[in-house]
Ligand SMILES: Cc1cc2nc3c(=O)[nH]c(=O)nc-3n(C[C@H](O)[C@H](O)[C@H](O)COP(=O)(O)OP(=O)(O)OC[C@H]3O[C@@H](n4cnc5c(N)ncnc54)[C@H](O)[C@@H]3O)c2cc1C
């Protein structure tokens with residue numbers, strides 16, 4: 650672990666930043682407002698790769714899937730898993746879209762409550778030591794005692810400056826971090842670091858909104874929907890919410906949206922179920938199939954006029970992107986997080 654205030658210089662630019670003790674290179678850069686590319690923050694996507702030109706670093710997770718053996722031979726490292734051991738020169742292409750909209754804050758939170766949403770999805774409420782400013786749709790990193798590495802969980806709370814935030818988490822079979830969260834006693838403390846993520850609500854985009862949540866992607870889409878339907882800037886926009894579920898017992902979210910004042914006049918919910926069975930048949934209004942096919946069938950060419958948000962497993966994200974590209978949706982109208 651670094652004991653820095655080491656400085657990291659981005660070669661070929663006048664950009665540099667310092668690392669605080671324990672911070673990864675990515676998070677240190679974001680805390681100083683630098684547009685360091687990233688997505689997952691947990692070692693899986695590979696977007697935060699940089700080349701080390703000078704200096705010494707240490708990885709907190711050498712086997713992280715985001716880095717290949719070929720990358721390692723080229724002295725490439727993952728910004729989200731790497732700590733500086735001294736001053737560094739790195740090669741990296743920054744990109745404006747990664748510039749943080751809120752400075753990530755390292756704080757702590759205490760579990761104040763939890764409630765089941767479905768058979769394997771629960772909501773967890775944390776009270777923070779200090780308020781965290783975030784935009785609807787962003788995520789935070791939760792570091793639980795005794796667990797190797799933090800886990801990324803999206804806030805379901807509407808963006809703002811919040812001292813109490815909710816997460817909606819699926820218990821992953823044999824998942825170490827999610828199981829620890831489900832077993833966390835009330836009052837227990839976790840380290841919370843956030844906000845992160847680029848799939849946040851664009852209140853300056855005056856288009857109808859489509860939110861698509863797959864499985865555990867519910868939380869950020871609920872947050873975006875809450876933010877959008879409560880936003881004076883978006884008061885003329887409709888909001889469509891698609892929930893892609895495996896079975897009818899996984900369907901959720903509508904009850905949270907119906908409590909919003911604007912829902913009855915501007916909201917619309919569609920559940921799409923990939924694996925309905927004779928034992929658990931479709932219910933009224935539900936569609937059989939995959940979320941990306943339903944989106945394509947229902948909105949077709951109208952997708953190009955919408956602001957589109959989605960969250961869920963990488964397979965769903967890839968299928969949706971293909972539909973949106975085929976429908977010629979400008980990619981600056983598309984905002985998503987893949988849940989690795
Ligand atoms: C941006 C983003 C937002 C997400 N939001 C949500 C959400 O709102 N709700 C939800 O249910 N899920 C969400 N996820 C998925 C969530 O972060 C976990 O991957 C999921 O809960 C499974 O974690 P697990 O510990 O139970 O499973 P495991 O299989 O034990 O762990 C998988 C996760 O832990 C990380 N990891 C594993 N080992 C290490 C290590 N040694 N060091 C560092 N990291 C390690 C992996 O990168 C991976 O993220 C999100 C993921 C991302 C990337």
Ligand code: FES
Nearest residue numbers: 690694695715729
């Ligand atoms: S942001 Fe580092 S691997 Fe995804």
